[in-house]
Amino acid sequence: xxxxxxxxxxxxxxxxxxxxxxxxxxxxxxxxxxxxxxxxxxxxxxxxxxxxxxxxxxxxxxx
Numbered sequence: 001x002x003x004x005x006x007x008x009x010x011x012x013x014x015x016x017x018x019x020x021x022x023x024x025x026x027x028x029x030x031x032x033x034x035x036x037x038x039x040x041x042x043x044x045x046x047x048x049x050x051x052x053x054x055x056x057x058x059x060x061x062x063x
Contacts, residue, residue: 021027035054043051049063 016032018030018032019027020030035051038051038055040048040051040055053062
């Protein structure tokens, strides 16, 4: 499965939460929400700069 194919057939517009597991039993939980609904204080410090860039509508390469 290619990187771009990982959500094919898994996500639908009415879905908000998806749990995925690969053949090595590695799991991932995805939560689809609007940026204005994101509680920035709950974001991991490593991922927080990306969310800050998105919230500030920065263009180009995100941190």
